[in-house]
Amino acid sequence: MSDDLERFIAESHDDVTVFDFDGNDVPCIIFEERKYDQIISAIAGKPTSINTDLNILQDGLGHVFVEIVLTFSHGGFVEKLLINANKHLTFFQHLAKTxxxxxxxxxxxxxxxxxxxxxxxxxxxxxxALEIIERGLHGSQK
Structure with a gap:
């Protein structure tokens, strides 16, 4: 296993899930309690926009990671999370769907x-992004 792959695995954020919200399966990122409270305190009651970027990292051998960057318009928060798409493909499938x-x-x-x-x-x-992730998981470069 390459050093980069080992590092990506070690840095991956595994606290993700999918839950039912009004009949739709919605992907959810779970933050540590303190971090979540900081974010909510900074944006509560304010019109807030959140720029969401998905940066896809792949090695051509079927290993795919997605760096999710959330940039909040209030509070000065920029959250970067690395998610292992091999383990959490359903997260990205539901993100694309909903x-x-x-x-x-x-x-x-x-x-x-x-x-x-x-x-x-x-x-x-x-x-x-989901199409790129799925192609990357199969180790093909189209």
Whole structure:
């Protein structure tokens, strides 16, 4: 295993899930309680936009990681998370399908309370990303 692959695996954020929200399976990133509280405190009650970038990293051998960059318009927060697409493909499938992303803490009841929802403004970007991820998982470069 290459040094980069080992580093990516070690740095991966595994606290992701999918939950039912009004009949849709929505992907959710779970932050540590303290970090989640900091984010929510900074943006609560303010009109906030969140730029969401998906940077796909692949080695051509079937290993795919996605760096998710969330840039908040209030609070000066930029959160970067590396997610192993090999382990969490369903997360990205549901992101492409719903164009929604939830942020939560470990103590939240997913889909019920204390969940911050983000609507992605350009659904086609998540769909394009999923195509690249799926091709990368199969080790092909199209």
């Amino acid at each position: 164009s929604m992303l939830a942020l939560s803490s470990p103590k939240s009841h997913y889909g019920k309370d204390n969940v911050f929802m983000i609507q992605l403004p350009r659904p086609e970007k998540a769909q394009d």
